[in-house]
Amino acid sequence: MNTLPAAIKKRSARQFLFFWILPLAVIGGWRFPILGYLLPLCMIAGIGIAFFKGRYWCDWLCPRGSSWDLLLSRISLKKRIPLLFRNTKFKIFIMMVMMTVLFTQLPRAWPSIDGMGRVFVTMLSVTTIVGIVLGIPTHHRNWCTYCPVGTMGHWLGKGKYPLMISSSCNECKKCDTVCPIQIKRWQYRPENGDAFVIPEWDCLKCGLCIEACPQKALNFKTNYGGIYGKDF
Ligand code: SF4
Ligand code: SF4
Structure with missing residues (x-):
């Protein structure tokens, strides 16, 4: 019996529960910067789960990953993800860039709650645009190969639920x-x-x-x- 169609349907239904958080934070965040705090919450959740189940978070719990599968996949050319994006040095480079931005911009916004929320919203918006622009000509999960949370999940999740x-x-x-x-x-x-x-x-x-x-x-x-x- 072919159980694949049912598994795909079930996975899409689970992704549907979470994908909307991405547009909510990216679009609504410019009006309500407090929504930007969803970014660190997702980062903590994704990294925490990695200790037990590797990148389990990235499949359907991550709002961005779910959006890539449910929405971006409709217009992506679905080609091979370039090897550069899987390269460890490239992953570390992206992580360092994002950490540098966070640790330079957050102190500047401190102690404004809205100001720090805007830093998160800006980071979320820029990385979402990068993921869309690169995901259309390559593969919709292109971003997931060098996403810093995914990279942490990769390292922390070695040997977990293999x-x-x-x-x-x-x-x-x-x-x-x-x-x-x-x-x-x-x-x-x-x-x-x-x-x-x-x-x-x-x-x-x-x-x-x-x-x-x-x-x-x-x-x-x-x-x-x-x-x-x-x-x-
Ligand atoms: S694991 Fe091997 S047998 Fe199973 S689908 Fe992949 S290539 Fe085919
Ligand atoms: S290798 Fe992992 S990510 Fe790829 S289809 Fe299998 S379970 Fe899913």
Whole structure:
């Protein structure tokens, strides 16, 4: 039985619960700067969840990620995300830029509640525009490969709730068509019978590849506490 359509529908419904927070903060924030505080709240939540489930936040709890999937995907060309955006140095560069902006602008706005809210709204607006402009000609989840919260989730979530692949994978690549972050799971197919941890910590834990796999070769390992690439 093909369970993929139902899984996609369920995921979209969950994303629908949260996507509206992004336009609310970006558009409404210019009138009500207090809405800008949704940004640090989301950052704290995303980083906190990473300790237990990696980038689970990014799949459907993140208002921006949900907006990318529900809205931006309709106009994105859905091409391969350029390797530059997956480069660790590039991710660190983006994180440093954003931290520098925050730590220089927030003290200047202090102690104005609205002033600091405007700093967050400005940052949210600029990064949303960047995500849209780069996401249309490449892939709608382009921003998610170098988003600082995602980068923190990548680092803090190593080994948390990992995806496993077994040797029953026949490299049909059907899972490639559903992965929002374009991970090639089949390249980690083990030769022997032991399942193998896929060392891709940008995985959003959406589970769509599990539903798409006709060989039932993929699954999450819920009690895995080891290091990446290690057999279990
Ligand atoms: S869909 Fe399953 S069998 Fe096909 S490449 Fe992906 S993991 Fe392997
Ligand atoms: S690897 Fe699978 S679970 Fe992870 S983001 Fe891609 S489709 Fe979702």
